[in-house]
Amino acid sequence: MTLSPAEAATGADITISHVRKTFETPRGPIEALAGIDLDIAPGEFVSILGPSGCGKSTLLMALAGLEPATSGHIRISGAPVLSPRRKTGIVFQEPTLLSWKTALQNVLYPAEIAGQRKADHAPRARALLDRVGLAGFEDQRPRGLSGGMKQRVALCRALVQDPDLLLMDEPFSALDAITRDEMAELMLDLWSENSGRTAIFVTHSIHEAALLSDRVIVMRRRPCDVLADVPVPFGRPRRMDVVDTPEFTAFSSHLRGLIAEAMGKTEAQRHV
Amino acid sequence: MSDVMSEAGSDIADRPTAGAARSSRPKPESYLTNDRLLRVARPVLLPTLTAAVLLGIWWALASWADLPAVVLPHPADVWSILKSNFPLLSTHMWHTAYESTLGFLIAMVTGVSLAILITYSAVLREAFYPHLILFQLVPKVALAPLFVVWLGIGAPARLSFATFIAFFPLVIATAQGLTEVPPEMIRLSRSLSATRWQIFRTIRFPYAIPYIFAGMKISVTMAMIGIIVGEFIASQKGLGYLILFASSQANTALILAAVILLCVVGLVQFGIVLALERAVRRVFGSD
Structure with missing residues (x-):
């Protein structure tokens, strides 16, 4: 299938250096990012894992160019990120579909905003919807789609401009457990060839981080920075049944230990 | 507001198998x-x-309750008055229909424009919005004589009064629709580098359409009320004037005939708004 992520000739490479973000509040400044340094290679699928309030979504919004960092630099493929870039696709926590548009029209929305002819992009949009199992639902309004279907439409919308970087902000957290598994399977299928576009996946699910990514960045609270940078020991193509292996269990347990540390729990508290 | 948004006859995407099982009952x-x-x-x-x-109850009361015709004319008498005086009644009806439609249209243009202005200008919003809300609470019909004092007896007074009372529900509903857009939708369009105009055209305005039509439905009846009140106090034409004239003659059947025609005009105006809503939604849906 030509629409596999591999078609992106080269993914973006990302350099994050000394990135800080402070929010001013009436009760004083809050530090949401306390100095982040990260390098992400082209084509890598990186999960950012951490407890809530660790700044992982803030980091993603800074990468998206929506919430600029207070200090430090973010470079994507060499260029500093000062505003949203066209070659970045974003999947938000909520599907955020426009309720008055059909699934197909929602997928074409980025082309509409870019002032491109919709007819030129319609075949690709249809093929993407087909790829995620929504053939026959092109003309449905969001009201007629289930939560998982809506998020798949949102994924197609993020991919329609053929981005070299895909940012995902807890994209499955609003879905039920069975649908989440379905989405994870779809992601594994889309990334079955380990090349192409770079992906950054923010999650608080150890299971999803271990299952989907090539590398897991664990963030902590107070201070909000990177606690650990762990390569994932499973290759691609990867299948769902990797979760049944002892290696997966061991790796998940390793991540769980890191999360506990990220939340500031002591060794003794962990075993209560 | 949410029920306004859901169209009638929702077509929920059933799994293809669901229909087959049902028909085998x-x-x-x-x-x-x-x-x-x-x-x-x-x-x-x-x-x-x-x-x-x-x-039927009206008919029975008028036939057998022995009430004077001034209090309750027989439905058949109302009907015959309507038929015999139709040329006169329809002249007045057209006058009322024309002025109330015009008043509504002026309220539409000014109301939606002001709503857009207060959506985009914080200064204007802070300056005007509290007064708009406050004016909602004022019994505006009480101000009708003032318009006559200021603008004299004639179309300007009636039209500006009708516009005045039809204007408020429209501004408030439209401003509400334009500002209550979910912030995620705005963030999505910002992530695509949309301009302010694009955000208005592709997000705010389509989102506000059901709100605007909800406001229009109230506003169209308000415009009619405004014209009738205007005709009561400052007119030689229109169904409002005719009703007042008929009541001075104790011609209750003529009053009721005029009221029936008012209902017809109101229903037609409301029907046009409904049809327009369907058309606009179809356009925004299919494109």
């Missing part, structure tokens, strides 16, 4: 058809029945 064909016919007809049948019963 072993019920007699005629029973199913009757059942469905009743369910479709009921929303029309019941209100019609209620109206018929009320008309």
